[in-house]
Amino acid sequence: MPASTSPIPHRVRHPHPLRWLLPLLLFANLAACSSGARGVDSRELAFAGQNYRVVHLDLKHDQLKLFWREPGSGRPFGSIDALRQWGQAHGKRLLFAANAGIYDRKSAPLGLYVENGKTMVPLNLSHGNPAAGNFSLLPNGVFAIYPDGHAAVRTSNDFKADGKPAQWATQSGPMLLIDGKLNQQFVDDSSSLKWRSGVCVRSSTQVLFAVSEGPVNFHTFARLFRDKLGCRDALYLDGSISRLYVDGEGYxxxxxxxxxxxxxxxxxxxPQ
Incomplete structure (x- = not known):
């Protein structure tokens, strides 16, 4: 009788624990990037002896809106920090914020203000009012986002003549640049030095905000938009109270x- 042969046992291979751990870590990183790590394009630039913070928004991805009063209570937000806290309470994270146009003594916008398609303050075409401060330096202008998602900076008269309804809009002044040219009211060696903020639309969906990190005059600030940022039309937003907020960077x-x-x-x- 032939001798019986015992089968050779197979070696059981146990997968290395890292084999399962690495894909999980990769997935977690991807999830974090997609859910909360996205920010805005923010950078510091030097120009003509002063530093500036510039934020570049792409309206195809960045949903830029305007906020004045808290829904429900009707109370003005008043500050970026109050708006940020309101957002947190409603499951939203604030990526970017900046003060909008000039306002009056009653803390209401001095000119046109449109929020989500509703005109809350009409276009202001009054001229030569000294109480209006920089708003009365003509031409003043309008920053608007339209229902189709494109944005524009126009002089107030051009905005009126165009007649298109805006989804979001604020009026301020003066215009810094009009069709690539500096506002003729600006003086190169002016001694009126203030912190200043402004906005331009470089293409239909590319919006740039800038704020100075120290006092500058209008002429220098307008040249920043023309010579450094490549804008053709730019609008002054406000002066010595102006700030930008960027998530993760502060003010x-x-x-x-x-x-x-x-x-x-x-x-x-x-969303948070």
């Missing part, structure tokens, strides 16, 4: 002790 612009309540605030939120 840039005027010192905190100079800031007063805002009437309108630009903001980009994302």
């Amino acid at each position: 840039a612009g005027a010192p905190a002790f100079m800031v007063k309540p805002y009437a309108g605030i630009f903001a980009v939120f994302v």
Whole structure:
């Protein structure tokens, strides 16, 4: 009888624990990037002896809106921090914020203010009112986002003549640039030095905000938009109270002790 042969046992291979761990870590990183790590394009630039904080928004991805009063209560937000806290309470994270146009003594926008398609303050074409301050330096202008998602900076008269309804809009002044040219009211060696903020639309969906990190005059600030940022039309937003907020970076612009309540605030939120 032939001798019986025992089968050779197979070696059982146990997968290395890292084989399962690495894909899980990769997935977690991807999830974090997609859910909360996205920010806005923010950078510091030097120009003509002064530093500036510049934020570049792409309206195809960044949902830029305007906020004045809290829904429900009707109370003005007044500050970027109050708006940020409101967003947190509603499951939103504030990526970017900036004060909008000039306001009056009653803390209401001095000119056109449109929020989500509703005109809350009409276009202001009054001329030569000294109480209006920089708003009366003509031409003043309008920053608007339209229902189709494109944005524009126009002089107030051109905005009226165009007649297109805006989804979001704020009026301020003066215009810094009109069709690539500096506002003729600006003087190269002016001694009127203030912290300043402004906005331009470089293409239909590319919006740039800038704030100075120290006092500058209008002429230098307008040249920043033309010569450094490549803008053709740019609008001044406000002066010594102006600040930008960027998530993860904090505030840039005027010192905190100079800031007063805002009437309108630009903001980009994302879900928390």
